[in-house]
Amino acid sequence: MFKARVKMEVLRELVDVVSTLVTETKLQVSVDGIEVKAVDPSHVAMLVLNLKKTGFEEFTGDSTEIGIDVEKIKDVLRLSKPGDLLNLAYDGGKGKLEVSVGKIVRHMGVVDPAGITDPKVPNVNPPGKVVLKTDELRQGIRGSESISDHVTLTLDPEFFSMHSEGENDRLDLKIPKSELTLLEAKETVKSMYPLDFFSSMVKSISSAEEVTIFVGNEYPLKLEFSFAGGRGDARFLLAPRVEED
Amino acid sequence: MFKARVKMEVLRELVDVVSTLVTETKLQVSVDGIEVKAVDPSHVAMLVLNLKKTGFEEFTGDSTEIGIDVEKIKDVLRLSKPGDLLNLAYDGGKGKLEVSVGKIVRHMGVVDPAGITDPKVPNVNPPGKVVLKTDELRQGIRGSESISDHVTLTLDPEFFSMHSEGENDRLDLKIPKSELTLLEAKETVKSMYPLDFFSSMVKSISSAEEVTIFVGNEYPLKLEFSFAGGRGDARFLLAPRVEED
Amino acid sequence: MFKARVKMEVLRELVDVVSTLVTETKLQVSVDGIEVKAVDPSHVAMLVLNLKKTGFEEFTGDSTEIGIDVEKIKDVLRLSKPGDLLNLAYDGGKGKLEVSVGKIVRHMGVVDPAGITDPKVPNVNPPGKVVLKTDELRQGIRGSESISDHVTLTLDPEFFSMHSEGENDRLDLKIPKSELTLLEAKETVKSMYPLDFFSSMVKSISSAEEVTIFVGNEYPLKLEFSFAGGRGDARFLLAPRVEED
Incomplete structure (x- = not known):
């Protein structure tokens, strides 16, 4: 059983x-929220996302799995405007998921959860860590998109950098330690990542002013951020693209 | 002969x-306005629209028929900005229709009225009547568009509802009598209508905060609204889509 | 050698x-600016554009030619927001042109200047001259685009006009001398010009509230305007389209 009331901004970012x-x-x-x-x-790429019970305006749930078609939730979100509240209700089994906004109710067919991959998320702990402004990262990503389809992230004891390189052009975003919220790197570590995934991930973040990135040498990226005013958090993992020498 | 001056917002909604x-x-x-x-x-679907002489800033006309290409009027409207006044002038016969805004004048070729269908608009009086907010109706329509290509309107003594149904999903907009400006239905009446027409009609309304809808059982829809600050009114008729059992 | 700092609005209009x-x-x-x-x-069509040293926030240059790919500069401009400053630096030869905004630096491959046409710009002095509002000209151009692919500009001792003509429609922008900033025409002169070029030219002007147009009889158009707060100026020439009689 699941019954909740949530701000459109929170549900939209989650989706x-x-x-x-x-x-x-x-x-x-679960009784504590959703994952x-x-x-x-x-x-x-992988994602683990949690939204605590307190991230909802109202929440009642017990242990249930609901298979959802993300696009259908987006359909309903498009009917809402900033500040609106959406209601979600699900009774379990083959029942419909009920999503309402204002005077509109949509009953959605659910997807059989058995058909949806349940990833085992590995425990990834890259040695370098940086906390930086989402806007600066986003700007660097937009710049890289006209250069290449991958970017190299570097964490150095003195700076964070993102680099992309095309045939005749290259682009660098470089932020010195003094302008970063946090930088932990004992030595220089770097990895190259596919830009399409990295770009989509960062662009999907709407409320977090800062993100935390963990980088190692030719190692998966870990990207963490919070949402719903700190009552939700998400963690992306992204496999590196190994440079050919 | 026809010579008039009209606010761009009024002409734009008409068009x-x-x-x-x-x-x-x-x-x-005619001497009283246009139809x-x-x-x-x-x-x-059918439309009857009237704009009274007083809906214009200036108006002089006698009995004349002008065949117009709607897209050409839109071309000139695109040159105007909110608050602008447009001038229209037509001398009759094969002369041009002159439409001007600011320092720009467009002389448009007219269409032979003989080639344009002159519909006999039937007298349709469905038994149920509801007055509701245009915004709420518009929101329900947008929600229905991802579900189906038709909607069912129901007028009940206690509520108005719009319902659409897809293979696994359904969407309902339901407004109780207490939240409607007016509801007149002695018994439950309902009809199904093609969503493409109904959606275009409702989306074309820009100034009316409320619309009046008349519904019967498997009966044409009548949709009425006013524009130009009440000095214009329009009435759409829309054939029902008969449900197959 | 070239090193400069410039407002995004100035570089964007130039580009x-x-x-x-x-x-x-x-x-x-050159030491005085760029051309x-x-x-x-x-x-x-031809263009001569100058931006003086004083149109930059900072400027150091000596005689150098830099072959640039205009689209790449646009890429970097898209990373900036109004009010941002961009830095440009070039050391000469086959080195890269460095363009930076905020914490982002793009190193661009330059184009061999030997491969870029170096036009000899003729000395064109059409007899009629008019100074008019860019907005009015722009509106007339937008209106003409749905009528024809060329426009006729007329300078008369009493007025300026732009005329376009289609099969059944025509459009005129006519401005009397009293509403023009300046009009110098001893007799009526007129020429027809291709609308695609004329339209792109006028639409590329973002800061000049007025433009100066020189017209003769079946003679190239000269269109002048300033930018960068008067510290830059540009001159377009456009060949007439000769009317077939």
């Missing part, structure tokens, strides 16, 4: 984040 | 409403 | 103006 990787997903409902785990079809 | 059904139409000019009657090529 | 004619161009750098000359591939 935007999830839809960078998948079109269908399982909501794992989503997802892996993209090519197994390059 | 938006007319162009939901036709690309060419006849303006019936447009239109039927879409598939004869599913 | 928009240049890209109406070419995708690659030579920046002629761009360009001719479109069909040799119908």
